[in-house]
Amino acid sequence: MDKRLNDGQDLRVPAICRACDARHRGICGAMTAEQLAEFSRFTTRKKIGAGTELHGQGERVISYANVLRGVVKLTKVMQDGRQQIVGLQFAPDFIGRPFASESTLTAEAATDAEICAVSKGALDRMVATAPDLEHKLYHQALLELDEARDWMLTLGRKTAREKVASFLHLIAAHYDPECNETVAFDLPLSRQDIGDFLGLTIETVSRQMTKLRQEEVIIVENNRHVIVSDMERLARIAGID
Amino acid sequence: MDKRLNDGQDLRVPAICRACDARHRGICGAMTAEQLAEFSRFTTRKKIGAGTELHGQGERVISYANVLRGVVKLTKVMQDGRQQIVGLQFAPDFIGRPFASESTLTAEAATDAEICAVSKGALDRMVATAPDLEHKLYHQALLELDEARDWMLTLGRKTAREKVASFLHLIAAHYDPECNETVAFDLPLSRQDIGDFLGLTIETVSRQMTKLRQEEVIIVENNRHVIVSDMERLARIAGID
DNA sequence: CGATGTCTTGAAGCAGTTCAACCAGGGTGG
DNA sequence: CCACCCTGGTTGAACTGCTTCAAGACATCG
Numbered sequence: 001m002d003k004r005l006n007d008g009q010d011l012r013v014p015a016i017c018r019a020c021d022a023r024h025r026g027i028c029g030a031m032t033a034e035q036l037a038e039f040s041r042f043t044t045r046k047k048i049g050a051g052t053e054l055h056g057q058g059e060r061v062i063s064y065a066n067v068l069r070g071v072v073k074l075t076k077v078m079q080d081g082r083q084q085i086v087g088l089q090f091a092p093d094f095i096g097r098p099f100a101s102e103s104t105l106t107a108e109a110a111t112d113a114e115i116c117a118v119s120k121g122a123l124d125r126m127v128a129t130a131p132d133l134e135h136k137l138y139h140q141a142l143l144e145l146d147e148a149r150d151w152m153l154t155l156g157r158k159t160a161r162e163k164v165a166s167f168l169h170l171i172a173a174h175y176d177p178e179c180n181e182t183v184a185f186d187l188p189l190s191r192q193d194i195g196d197f198l199g200l201t202i203e204t205v206s207r208q209m210t211k212l213r214q215e216e217v218i219i220v221e222n223n224r225h226v227i228v229s230d231m232e233r234l235a236r237i238a239g240i241d
Numbered sequence: 242m243d244k245r246l247n248d249g250q251d252l253r254v255p256a257i258c259r260a261c262d263a264r265h266r267g268i269c270g271a272m273t274a275e276q277l278a279e280f281s282r283f284t285t286r287k288k289i290g291a292g293t294e295l296h297g298q299g300e301r302v303i304s305y306a307n308v309l310r311g312v313v314k315l316t317k318v319m320q321d322g323r324q325q326i327v328g329l330q331f332a333p334d335f336i337g338r339p340f341a342s343e344s345t346l347t348a349e350a351a352t353d354a355e356i357c358a359v360s361k362g363a364l365d366r367m368v369a370t371a372p373d374l375e376h377k378l379y380h381q382a383l384l385e386l387d388e389a390r391d392w393m394l395t396l397g398r399k400t401a402r403e404k405v406a407s408f409l410h411l412i413a414a415h416y417d418p419e420c421n422e423t424v425a426f427d428l429p430l431s432r433q434d435i436g437d438f439l440g441l442t443i444e445t446v447s448r449q450m451t452k453l454r455q456e457e458v459i460i461v462e463n464n465r466h467v468i469v470s471d472m473e474r475l476a477r478i479a480g481i482d
Numbered sequence: 483c484g485a486t487g488t489c490t491t492g493a494a495g496c497a498g499t500t501c502a503a504c505c506a507g508g509g510t511g512g
Numbered sequence: 513c514c515a516c517c518c519t520g521g522t523t524g525a526a527c528t529g530c531t532t533c534a535a536g537a538c539a540t541c542g
Contacts, residue, residue, distance in 0.1 A: 076394045078480055084397040086390040097387075099380060104387060131372035138379040139340060145382055146338075146345060148389040149317065149327040155396040156440025157323040160498065191521060199397025204498055206522055222507090223521065239319055401530065432489060442531055447490055464489065464539080 014040040020116070026066050026092030030136040035126065042122035047114050054095065054107040054115070061103050063117050064096030070113025071188040075106045075196065085197040087144060088188075090174055094140055096120070098127060111188045155199050158239055163198040164208040165238035168218065172228050184227040212237075255281040261357070263333030267307050271377040276367065283363035288355050295336060295348040295356070302344045304358050305337030311354025312429040316347045316437065326438040328385060329429075331415055335381055337361070339368060352429045396440050399480055404439040405449040406479035409459065413469050425468040453478075 010018075012033035017023055017040060031039060045068070048054075055061050057077060067089050074087035074095075086105060089095055095107050095115075127134050154166050175185040187194070191209075195202045212218050217234060219227040228234050251259075253274035258264055258281060272280060286309070289295075296302050298318060308330050315328035315336075327346060330336055336348050336356075368375050395407050416426040428435070432450075436443045453459050458475055460468040469475050 074390075076390065078394070078398065079482055080480075082398040084394040086393045097383065099383065105390065131375070134372065134376060134379060138375060138382060141379060141382045141386055142338065142340065145386045145389060148386060148393065149315075149346065152327045152389065152393060152396060153317045153319070153325040155393060156325040156437075157319065196397075201499060202521080203500085203523085207498090210522075239321075241320055443489080444491085444532085445530060448530095451490070 022068050022092030027094050027136045030132040043118045045116045048109050050111050052109045055103050057106045064123050065115040065117045067091045067093050068114040070111040073110040083196045160204050162239045169234050169238045182229045187224050263309050267333030268335050268377045271373040284359045286357045289350050291352050293350045296344050298347045306356040306358045308332045308334050309355040311352040314351040324437045401445050403480045410475050410479045423470045428465050
């Protein structure tokens, strides 16, 4: 039986959660109807515009969030302004760092997005008593760690060309987990953000994109829309095994 | 009362664990005497020489380990041989990736080391039933994620000089958590490894070390022994806030 | 004491940055 | 409705920091 359908009829589950896309895929999937009901008293679903900051580097954190739609970027900055994106969160990812009062990074919407924010206290309390929830969070942390380490290889050892291809591959793979031969999508990041993600300048990103376009690895429309006709080829250029 | 002393007299705790340095600091700290007794039937304490591989990238993993002494490096390689160190594990760190059968990286002793290996099955079973243990593992995963993201900033946005200084700072801070003004230590990595950690060539690492030596930021003896006289200054050069 | 591996130093080359100009699209106001 | 500007992206030319390639110094160990 489809759990989602079943759940949609379970009136103990809050209405807002019953209508939520991320209900089963995200951390909420680990909660019972009763827990959700209790929990939802501390959650707020909201739409945020691109550029909205959820919390800043060095700030005290008072809430966590789940991404429901859009992309949130996690960035670190040095005093002199140099910037590095250290993570991209897609739906239904969890945003926040349990067991730390201060954030070591900034979380900011890269695109228009929708999130379900929850007070830190409420989640911390629930984590302390619900092993299933902590298990789910642990699971996501491990996935993020895998991603971070993959990206370290990209940052440390790949050429600009490979980096840009790796980025395109990452986004494409996210939009099409089936990994079809051809994929089309809108880039969730500006050229500046792509540069900050890849450890490159905006000019280098632009030049490499142009080259990939000329070689017909990608087709670009309106600067943001990208069509990859041969994912295999892109992966090869990206240096992905 | 000192828990360690107390524990040393508790005969339900296996002898090998009673004598273990990492007993309370590592994940074992989350276990009861009974759990340890059960658990120790599946653990093997062993000394391994520098260069010993614990598991390789792409291999099936059959055991986890705790570092008791020495340093273990986690590396990723591309088919053409380019290599990146994506993590350094010190005592009492846990090595392994729960919930994955295959490893996406290689774990290899960077120095002579001592580890406490445990069969994957035994730990997985215990994790499934002991929330405290999973909590501890989750906690470490989050710390590793923090470290990985810090390093992404280093890899993506720092100059060779700042990278080398950052590395020295990292090692120094590990040997002296008190953060005294002056710290002396042996480098746990060869120049090649340092390069692979920083995304630089061995020559660039060497040149930057020479420069730092000439500026008297560090004193180097026998290539491996380093003395930092002014940690503040090193941090400034490393671009650490 | 030579042999081997590790580290340093030097010189030349190149990938990516920097600086500057240009272009396209989209909104604003005269 | 067009001139204007403003933002985000592209392109070009000169520069530079890191790499590459090659040789030499140093330590360690049979």
